Amino acid sequence: MSEPGSLTFFRERFDVDERSLARILDGALERKIDYADLYFEYATQDSVALEEGIVKSGDRHVEQGVGVRAQAGERQGYAHTDEIDLESLRLAMANARAIAQHAAQGSARAALPRRADAGPNLYPVASSPTDVPVARKIDLLGAIDARARARDPRIVQVMASCVAEHRRVLVVGSDGTFAGDERPLVRLNVQVVAEGSGGRREIAYQGMGGRYDFAQLEQPSAWQPLVDEAVRIACLNLDSVPCPAGAMTVVLGPGWPGILLHEAVGHGLEGDFNRKKTSAFADRLGQRVAADGVTVIDDGTIPTRRGSLNVDDEGTPTQRTVLIENGVLRGYLQDRLNARLMGMAPTGNGRRESYAHLPMPRMTNTFMLAGEDDPEEILRGVDRGLYAVSFGGGQVDITSGKFVFSANEAYRIENGRLGAPVKGATLIGNGPDVLLRVTRIGNDLRLDRGVGTCGKDGQSVPVGVGLPTLRIEELTVGGTEG
């Protein structure tokens, strides 16, 4: 939170204080700089992993550093170092400033520190997940292994891991921005291999997590369904048949298939691509980009969600942003730089992987609001098509708008009924028009279990997605059967 908690931490640990930070920023503004900021980070991460029935190793990592940025016009100078002390900061600021020195505009003075006006902490925890004794994590993985193997004799391999993170950040900006955040994050991963008759093997993965106490993962009501689901999908896929190929009606199940939104429209609505007009969505605000009834939201303020943040990595409080409202494009995801250059307001979407990266506009939790259709009726209405309920990753070319995502649990639909499970297939579509071909929207919006990671320009950040059951006409399915 924007309480001085983070500042106290960084002050005590690295001997930096508000006044000297303000002096460094003020020094930056002597040149023609629009904005300058400092981003401090101290992160602890630990993980334990089980395979072959035992936890063979544990690991623990500490990462610290500071990034110093100066902006002038479109230009950004950035210097980062893992040595946090005033001398390194001055040197880094000199570098960042020199980089931006030729720009024409800008001449603001550094304002007094102003604490970001964030709401209540979205993710309070009783104890940091990295302080939980490792024995508890090992016990949980052991229980997962036992349950998976007991669940079905065809399970021949169980790999499970538990990852905990505690990240402290502090942002100090030349306009007085002064925001800190403490970000817990936990994640549980379960992967099982099933072996069927004739030695056929299939693998399935399930995971869950969020910004909450590790104790929440230890609840049997949390991890048991996860294990059961992984076992079910691996065994199901032992009987999967080749996937059909070609354009057809696709029904997406609720929840994690929301990565469709992320690939089809999410990246294309990021401010940087639209400012540069390299996105297929550039200059389309106010235009119809989706069918009636399609409303897409990015919301960084949902408590305990993996994609949520109290403040983004530039110190801007997160918010709920309407991207598409009843089919019409209403907004972009913005960081400070792109918002300023486009004459818009920042939306709390300035994110970065760590202090070693420049912030960019990125999603938080992106989802589609529920419609009114009964999910079962949606399926019954399809003569021939594909029902896809679980997905691996996806990717998009934001310029051409073409996107893909890969199903790992899917079924044929024949005459309104589910047929055989089919082997993993990639679905490919065109971002700017795929949502125009949405014909039914279920009343069953669900958010994913908290496993999403989004990559852009080599930077990964935790995100969330959500979707109600959705019927889409004419999506190309990349199977092998004609």
Next chain:
Amino acid sequence: MSDAERDAVAQALARARAAGADAADAVLAASDSLETRVRGEEIDFVVQARQRTLGLRGLVRGSRGTRSAITSTSDLSPEAIDRMADETVALARATAEDPAAGLPDGGFADLRGAEDLGLGAAEDRSVSVEARIEDARAAEAAARARDPRIANSEGSQAASEFRRVVYGNSLGFLGSYESAMHSLACEPIARENGSMQRDSWFSVARRLAALEEPAAVGRRAAERALRRLGARSVPTCEVPVLFDPITAASLLGQLAGCASGYAVYRKTSFLAGRLGEEVASPLLSAIDDGRRPGGLGTRPFDGEGLPTRRNVLLERGRLTSWLLDSYSARKLGLASTGNAARGAGSAPSVGATNLWIEPGARTQDEILADTPKGLLVTELIGMGFNPVTGDYSRGAAGLWIENGEIVHPVEEVTIAGNLGQMLRDVDAVGSDLLWLGRIASPTLRVARMTVAGR
């Protein structure tokens, strides 16, 4: 490498032993880097960075095996290193005994009179930000000058990184090396009739002088974007599919993942249990060589201090070796192949060094001319590959071939098959081996795959 960095490694090892570890190894990775992007005529960003991370593995022997833990820190103060070493040993004690865990049994790299592996040039150390900005500018300008339809871009990016690695273990091995990597990439956007296409080209090398000319990078990037204008889908069909050297290298990368000792002993690879068998077309030979001069995966010793070497993975279609570190080798009853990969912040794992498919005799044009109908794939997107079964389904873009000639660009299609079958179905291998990373291939043609489209 500074004495301070060697001292940090030595301190971590000594403290781990003092805290009760029976064995330990430590790696320190340090880098100085600069990176810039120019878009149009304007500088987008310049990033300068300095990073150091120290990683430690502590091993505690028991009656039935060895317990282990891995830690890392970017705080290299003596107190932080001591604290990390103590935590490592405490964490290791909490894990299970594993008979296969431990340092290599010996055979560490001999570093006396080490050969010059071409990992960098001394004169490049003084490269300036301005010089790399100029490289990016020149590429960007050349791309935009190539054709009026190139009116926008994601920019041109130049980067230089200088790395130092120090690795030591409690058996007395202490080695280090320095390396450099320079790159230049250009990503222009072509526009015509209201539709946009992007593509890119890049060059990467250990020495600045070995980089492709900036103007050539820009022109080539522009030509690649231009040739995608007017792309369309095609009806679903089964046809021969040609992979250009870049997309073919991605197939080889997937093969390497399936040949990793970890995937093999876990049986999460479709190749598990097939060592010595014919798994690919007799036209395919694949070699991994960690000592290839100037190679982007070249290093004098691997992540466990063992000498890097040449390993033949595929010999005319026969699977002749896995990629192994000492752990996965012990699990399989074999010896390490010198392929341990170890970042400062991670446990040892397996990785290819410089891995390539031996080129054939025909040019890409000759193979194309010999293809009555098919798809030349120039870009793949998505992650639709299942290593356990080999099932393969990815989004593709490329060029459609009719009667041996390219007739139009293609987009919004997928190609699907099974990697095992695809490797057996390779019926042409080009002469155009192209190194743009650690994994390289010439053009490959797969006799039949399903292309899904309209």
